[in-house]
Amino acid sequence: xxxxxxxxxxxxxxxxxxxxxxxxxxxxxxxxxxxxxxxxxxxxxxxxxxxxxxxxxxxxxxxxxxxxxxxxxxxxxxxxxxxxxxxxxxxxxxxxxxxxxxxxxxxxxxxxxxxxxxxxxxxxxxxxxxxxxxxxxxxxxxxxxxxxxxxxxxxxxxxxxxxxxxxxxxxxxxxxxxxxxxxxxxxxxxxxxxxxxxxxxxxxxxxxxxxxxxxxxxxxxxxxxxxxxxxxxxxxxxxxxxxxxxxxxxxxxxx
Amino acid sequence: xxxxxxxxxxxxxxxxxxxxxxxxxxxxxxxxxxxxxxxxxxxxxxxxxxxxxxxxxxxxxxxxxxxxxxxxxxxxxxxxxxxxxxxxxxxxxxxxxxxxxxxxxxxxxxxxxxxxxxxxxxxxxxxxxxxxxxxxxxxxxxxxxxxxxxxxxxxxxxxxxxxxxxxxxxxxxxxxxxxxxxxxxxxxxxxxxxxxxxxxxxxxxxxxxxxxxxxxxxxxxxxxxxxxxxxxxxxxxxxxxxxxxxxxxxxxxxxxxxxxxxxxxxxxxxxxxxxxxxxxxxxxxxxxxxxxxxxxxxxxxxxxxxxxxxxxxxxxxxxxxxxxxxxxxxxxxxxxxxxxxxxxxxxxxxxxxxxxxxxxxxxxxxxxxxxxxxxxxxxxxxxxxxxxxxxxxx
Numbered sequence: 157x158x159x160x161x162x163x164x165x166x167x168x169x170x171x172x173x174x175x176x177x178x179x180x181x182x183x184x185x186x187x188x189x190x191x192x193x194x195x196x197x198x199x200x201x202x203x204x205x206x207x208x209x210x211x212x213x214x215x216x217x218x219x220x221x222x223x224x225x226x227x228x229x230x231x232x233x234x235x236x237x238x239x240x241x242x243x244x245x246x247x248x249x250x251x252x253x254x255x256x257x258x259x260x261x262x263x264x265x266x267x268x269x270x271x272x273x274x275x276x277x278x279x280x281x282x283x284x285x286x287x288x289x290x291x292x293x294x295x296x297x298x299x300x301x302x303x304x305x306x307x308x309x310x311x312x313x314x315x316x317x318x319x320x321x322x323x324x325x326x327x328x329x330x331x332x333x334x335x336x337x338x339x340x341x342x343x344x345x346x347x348x349x350x351x352x353x354x355x356x357x358x359x360x361x362x363x364x365x366x367x368x369x370x371x372x373x374x375x376x377x378x379x380x381x382x383x384x385x386x387x388x389x390x391x392x393x394x395x396x397x398x399x400x401x402x403x404x405x406x407x408x409x410x411x
Numbered sequence: 412x413x414x415x416x417x418x419x420x421x422x423x424x425x426x427x428x429x430x431x432x433x434x435x436x437x438x439x440x441x442x443x444x445x446x447x448x449x450x451x452x453x454x455x456x457x458x459x460x461x462x463x464x465x466x467x468x469x470x471x472x473x474x475x476x477x478x479x480x481x482x483x484x485x486x487x488x489x490x491x492x493x494x495x496x497x498x499x500x501x502x503x504x505x506x507x508x509x510x511x512x513x514x515x516x517x518x519x520x521x522x523x524x525x526x527x528x529x530x531x532x533x534x535x536x537x538x539x540x541x542x543x544x545x546x547x548x549x550x551x552x553x554x555x556x557x558x559x560x561x562x563x564x565x566x567x568x569x570x571x572x573x574x575x576x577x578x579x580x581x582x583x584x585x586x587x588x589x590x591x592x593x594x595x596x597x598x599x600x601x602x603x604x605x606x607x608x609x610x611x612x613x614x615x616x617x618x619x620x621x622x623x624x625x626x627x628x629x630x631x632x633x634x635x636x637x638x639x640x641x642x643x644x645x646x647x648x649x650x651x652x653x654x655x656x657x658x659x660x661x662x663x664x665x666x667x668x669x670x671x672x673x674x675x676x677x678x679x680x681x682x683x684x685x686x687x688x689x690x691x692x693x694x695x696x697x698x699x700x701x702x703x704x705x706x707x708x709x710x711x712x713x714x715x716x717x718x719x720x721x722x723x724x725x726x727x728x729x730x731x732x733x734x735x736x737x738x739x740x741x742x743x744x745x746x747x748x749x750x751x752x753x754x755x756x757x758x759x760x761x762x763x764x765x766x767x768x769x770x771x772x773x774x775x776x777x778x779x780x781x782x783x784x785x786x787x788x789x790x791x792x793x794x795x796x797x798x799x800x801x802x803x804x805x
Binding site: 170171172186188224225228229232342343344345346348349351352 | 416417419420434435438439442443445446474475476477480489490491499
């Protein structure tokens with residue numbers, strides 16, 4: 157079983173995001189970069205599949221130099237090796253999917269796993285686009301995955317609003333992971349040390365024949381409106397309650 | 412303002428030292444921190460109050476890789492760099508000084524003594540098992556009447572056919588009641604201090620748990636009684652000779668303290684700053700008052716000093732030019748600074764500060780031990796003083 161896991165490096169969800177000077181990107185100074193949390197479920201699933209069925213898990217990530225650190229972190233979780241598609245250009249979802257699909261074609265695969273979306277732009281495009289580009293079936297927002305290597309088929313459970321959908325499909329295929337698929341492991345120190353010796357192959361975006369001019373361009377980013385200052389009611393509880401009802405009725409208009 | 416970063420990130424790395432660390436070092440630090448956050452922090456106050464060390468953590472700590480991490484792979488180590496090891500100590504002590512002490516004694520004292528002064532056979536027999544946490548070790552140097560002056564020890568190892576018989580008392584021995592082996596230092600027939608690997612189930616060996624501590628309560632501390640305990644020839648550490656041998660081990664452990672105390676200070680600083688931002692008095696958060704800001708900045712300043720000292724000590728170690736007075740200065744200053752930071756944090760927390768529901772009072776009480784053990788503040792002052800002016804004032 158050869159599994160490719162597509163991983164994106166995103167700002168830590170605890171980081172306070174600010175719009176950069178150009179008004180169309182985020183200020184990157186001081187940002188702590190992490191692996192997209194949904195991709196961590198994909199990595200964990202791949203590692204568990206490898207533990208059951210053997211084979212190889214390869215992580216692929218696109219981005220600037222800093223992305224190497226995210227790849228190393230996946231190697232420390234137990235991934236066998238990495239491919240880093242290097243570029244300093246900010247890509248749109250299609251370009252990213254095209255670059256990852258190009259690597260997938262070189263590498264060949266039984267399964268591609270990735271997060272259902274990246275928590276930075278929330279586009280949820282790369283998994284589905286890869287499936288189109290590679291002409292393989294896909295299942296998105298997967299909560300449970302079982303594999304039958306004898307029949308070369310997968311059974312996947314997807315999350316729907318208030319329901320679970322069970323689907324069956326042949327593989328090779330693209331699977332996007334939802335929270336709840338598993339509990340991602342933490343890297344242990346021995347694995348962090350072993351990760352140093354694992355291979356990260358670097359591919360330049362240009363050499364994959366990807367058009368470096370994005371089709372979708374971010375033209376503006378605005379911060380959410382500042383939260384209005386909270387009103388704190390003090391004094392006699394009875395009066396405060398009266399005031400509260402009054403405010404909820406007249407100002408907030410929720411009563 | 413450094414607004415992209417969370418409060419915790421700004422406090423932990425005010426001076427941008429993170430950039431000086433390799434990705435492997437930050438990964439190791441973060442892995443240990445996650446472990447401590449998940450497995451230790453939620454229970455630390457409770458364990459501390461109960462005066463118990465959570466022994467079910469031992470296999471998990473072993474799996475994480477904290478026992479003997481700097482040793483070569485053949486002995487179960489990970490060949491961690493001194494700075495990575497330091498960061499590990501920092502994160503363990505962010506949880507509790509007792510947790511760091513447990514790991515410090517296992518790695519820096521017991522395993523290191525065997526690694527440095529042991530025979531090849533002793534190393535292969537004990538070190539991998541100790542790395543796996545199957546064998547816990549303790550280190551018996553201090554005696555009831557020999558603390559700062561270890562040369563005054565009374566424990567003796569008398570030659571007998573096939574080995575020695577050790578008689579003596581050791582006190583303040585971390586992990587004493589958890590240990591399967593004790594590295595015991597005693598004077599041989601010629602009066603020379605040597606190290607011995609003593610099995611704690613040997614006839615004549617007894618460990619008594621010291622239960623009266625108001626500090627370091629999560630750590631097991633014991634008194635060891637040795638009454639003519641037979642130690643076979645092959646359990647004498649062959650390369651140990653003289654007081655320099657145990658002191659060589661102490662240098663390792665003191666290096667770990669220089670880093671560990673940074674973790675305790677960071678935990679106190681974080682707790683105090685969060686509290687100050689959420690605690691309202693006179694209609695505004697106390698963090699918006701000048702007195703509290705001054706205290707927070709004083710705490711931050713001390714913590715940054717500690718971080719700089721620890722990191723530079725690590726660099727000296729990694730480039731092979733670290734001398735023991737360097738370690739003494741960092742142990743002395745960082746333990747004392749952490750204690751001051753913890754007291755200030757306790758103060759900012761007001762009445763809540765005296766409860767172990769919050770970290771600072773626990774850290775503060777622990778750090779009284781850290782300030783004292785592995786060479787008191789005063790002993791390190793005299794070590795550095797002697798180094799400076801080449802006059803022995805002990």
